[in-house]
Amino acid sequence: MMKLTKTTTALATLALLGLAGPALAEIRIGATLSATGPASFLGDPEAKTLEMLVEEVNAAGGINGEQVELVLYDDGGDPNKARTFATRLVEDDEVSAIIGGTTTGTTMSIIAVAEDAGIPFISLAGAVDIIDPVKPYTFKTPHTDRMACQKIFEDMQKRGFSKIGMISGTDGFGASMQAQCKSVAGDYAIEIVADETYDPKDADMTAQLTKIKGAEGIQAVLNPGFGQGPSIVTRNYKQLAIGLPLYQSHGVASDGFIDLAGADAAEGVRLPGTALLIAGILPDSDPQKPVVTAYKTAFETRTGTPVGTFGGYANDAFLILKDAITRAGSTEPAAIRDAIEATSGLVGTTGTYTMSPENHLGLDLSAFRMLEIKGGTWSMAE
Amino acid sequence: MSELLQFLLSGVTVGAVYALVALGFTIIFNASDVVNFAQGEFVMLGGMTTVFAHAAGLPLPLAALVAILATAAIGVALNKLAIEPARGAPVVSLIIITIGASIFIRGAAQLVFDKQIHKLPAFSGDDPIVLLGATILPQSLWVICGALVVFAGLWFFFTRTLLGRAVLATSNNRLAAQLVGINTNFVMTLSFALSAGIGALAGVLVTPITLTSYDVGLGLALKGFAGAMLGGMGNPKGALAGGFLLGLLEALTAGYLSSQYKDAAAFVVILAVLFFMPQGLFGRKSTDRV
Numbered sequence: 001m002m003k004l005t006k007t008t009t010a011l012a013t014l015a016l017l018g019l020a021g022p023a024l025a026e027i028r029i030g031a032t033l034s035a036t037g038p039a040s041f042l043g044d045p046e047a048k049t050l051e052m053l054v055e056e057v058n059a060a061g062g063i064n065g066e067q068v069e070l071v072l073y074d075d076g077g078d079p080n081k082a083r084t085f086a087t088r089l090v091e092d093d094e095v096s097a098i099i100g101g102t103t104t105g106t107t108m109s110i111i112a113v114a115e116d117a118g119i120p121f122i123s124l125a126g127a128v129d130i131i132d133p134v135k136p137y138t139f140k141t142p143h144t145d146r147m148a149c150q151k152i153f154e155d156m157q158k159r160g161f162s163k164i165g166m167i168s169g170t171d172g173f174g175a176s177m178q179a180q181c182k183s184v185a186g187d188y189a190i191e192i193v194a195d196e197t198y199d200p201k202d203a204d205m206t207a208q209l210t211k212i213k214g215a216e217g218i219q220a221v222l223n224p225g226f227g228q229g230p231s232i233v234t235r236n237y238k239q240l241a242i243g244l245p246l247y248q249s250h251g252v253a254s255d256g257f258i259d260l261a262g263a264d265a266a267e268g269v270r271l272p273g274t275a276l277l278i279a280g281i282l283p284d285s286d287p288q289k290p291v292v293t294a295y296k297t298a299f300e301t302r303t304g305t306p307v308g309t310f311g312g313y314a315n316d317a318f319l320i321l322k323d324a325i326t327r328a329g330s331t332e333p334a335a336i337r338d339a340i341e342a343t344s345g346l347v348g349t350t351g352t353y354t355m356s357p358e359n360h361l362g363l364d365l366s367a368f369r370m371l372e373i374k375g376g377t378w379s380m381a382e
Numbered sequence: 383m384s385e386l387l388q389f390l391l392s393g394v395t396v397g398a399v400y401a402l403v404a405l406g407f408t409i410i411f412n413a414s415d416v417v418n419f420a421q422g423e424f425v426m427l428g429g430m431t432t433v434f435a436h437a438a439g440l441p442l443p444l445a446a447l448v449a450i451l452a453t454a455a456i457g458v459a460l461n462k463l464a465i466e467p468a469r470g471a472p473v474v475s476l477i478i479i480t481i482g483a484s485i486f487i488r489g490a491a492q493l494v495f496d497k498q499i500h501k502l503p504a505f506s507g508d509d510p511i512v513l514l515g516a517t518i519l520p521q522s523l524w525v526i527c528g529a530l531v532v533f534a535g536l537w538f539f540f541t542r543t544l545l546g547r548a549v550l551a552t553s554n555n556r557l558a559a560q561l562v563g564i565n566t567n568f569v570m571t572l573s574f575a576l577s578a579g580i581g582a583l584a585g586v587l588v589t590p591i592t593l594t595s596y597d598v599g600l601g602l603a604l605k606g607f608a609g610a611m612l613g614g615m616g617n618p619k620g621a622l623a624g625g626f627l628l629g630l631l632e633a634l635t636a637g638y639l640s641s642q643y644k645d646a647a648a649f650v651v652i653l654a655v656l657f658f659m660p661q662g663l664f665g666r667k668s669t670d671r672v
Binding site for chain 1: 391392492498499508510517588593597598601640
């Protein structure tokens with residue numbers, strides 16, 4: 001009992017000191033990310049990116065001269081926890097805006113809280129359902145899987161392919177992209193002649209690929225999925241000497257993929273990726289070059305790990321928010337929301353964002369670059 | 383024809399992975415009737431430790447040896463710290479303890495190693511071996527050989543050595559085993575060390591095919607467990623046959639029916655087998671004397 005009292009007193013004193021001292025953090029930004037758990041390989045770089053950017057901004061004098069405080073929670077990829085943390089961010093921490101929702105599942109539970117409370121929310125998850133239909137306070141930075149399908153089919157059409165096979169993971173990402181690709185394939189006069197799936201934990205996909213290989217008139221193969229599945233598909237593809245062009249999704253757009261699949265097996269694989277992956281070979285005239293180079297250098301110096309697309313989503317979310325708060329000149333959630341919606345021509349690592357009341361993503365197909373793996377590294381296919 | 387052969391080779395590749403994992407379940411089960419749900423974590427530890435030891439500069443065989451010994455030590459620790467203190471508890475409680483241990487090891491691996499996916503180089507290159515128009519990777523042969531060697535070793539251990547029979551005796555009746563002079567504590571420690579070591583060996587052999595990460599254990603353990611149940615829990619012959627059968631079932635379903643129903647078809651067959659032969663294909667008949 002005595003101990004408890006002591007702790008409480010200490011806490012109260014600390015709280016008093018905090019109140020009495022100069023109010024350092026004027027702008028409070030909340031985040032709930034999946035830094036641990038099954039989506040940790042997405043959430044971990046996102047959390048590190050946000051921490052890094054907030055430090056940078058504060059060192060440079062803050063936004064509009066006010067310091068930024070980041071309230072960061074780790075929801076472990078659990079939508080229930082994400083909801084609890086979102087509620088805490090709104091009610092206890094009284095944040096002006098929320099960044100987060102590493103996965104579509106956690107995003108969906110944050111949306112409910114943010115929309116109710118009228119707090120602007122920028123999601124880092126992929127699904128098109130997050131911003132379609134448009135919800136007043138919800139925005140997102142990653143392109144949708146539908147856009148990835150469109151970009152891939154555009155490239156296939158250019159190369160004259162009309163009959164393709166698909167092998168998709170049965171995880172959320174793979175299943176969602178498989179459905180999106182099937183729904184837009186007709187727009188590009190592409191017929192899916194073989195449609196196979198694999199479990200993301202499977203050790204071997206040669207059975208499915210053998211079946212695809214035998215499909216009549218097949219010209220190319222597309223593999224929507226992320227994690228280790230696509231690496232194993234790429235290896236098996238080489239093992240079976242299928243010889244047709246192989247397309248992967250943006251889900252594996254990282255150097256790790258080339259490493260896991262092996263440079264030899266990955267040779268010639270195409271996928272839609274962001275400018276961040278090819279920072280080194282972007283022409284100097286490219287408007288994204290300075291942004292991606294700055295983020296890549298800062299992130300890699302700080303963490304010692306290679307930069308990835310997912311951390312880039314967090315980078316862009318923060319840039320959009322910073323830009324909006326600067327223009328709004330206020331920390332009122334409603335004013336920030338209006339300013340985010342008016343974002344125009346903001347260059348991020350993922351693409352150039354121009355939001356509107358009808359479009360809360362603000363990216364078009366040009367945000368994706370069609371990349372090809374050549375000699376163990378990325379090159380531009382266009 | 384070459385299509386069927388490819389499906390079979392694909393099934394054998396996957397089946398060998400399952401069989402190797404399934405074999406790891408047998409020893410602890412034989413010693414204590416406990417299904418060790420942390421077995422998948424031993425497989426993960428074998429793979430991850432080898433990856434990190436190899437990256438730190440150790441040659442691959444040495445890194446593998448370090449991984450197997452380290453994992454065996456963790457197996458011993460699991461027995462000493464979690465299973466032994468709960469000795470009087472019913473088997474179900476012990477099984478639940480192993481589930482807890484599995485979650486703990488996974489969490490610890492996340493901190494000690496990292497959350498990324500890793501690979502190991504294949505032992506004898508990546509050039510596939512072509513067989514009548516179908517292909518198999520040399521690494522698959524390593525896994526198949528590994529499964530056969532472990533099987534032979536276990537069979538010899540349980541039927542031809544005094545120690546192996548002591549393990550079986552401990553499982554049968556711990557008190558009676560003690561009365562005839564078997565050190566049952568030592569038998570339990572030994573069985574955890576061996577199980578963990580076999581799990582780690584499986585991890586080393588399959589990682590060039592399956593890749594590895596901190597959370598790879600659960601999926602492998604589930605499939606290995608299914609294979610072991612199909613063949614008959616506790617019987618090395620059953621684990622081997624069950625693992626290969628499961629792999630072949632999956633590959634043939636994916637090839638001739640649909641990959642959507644691959645896992646479902648395999649589990650329907652397992653359910654059917656267990657319905658008619660509750661002990662599995664090669665399980666020992668248990669008779670309780672009253």
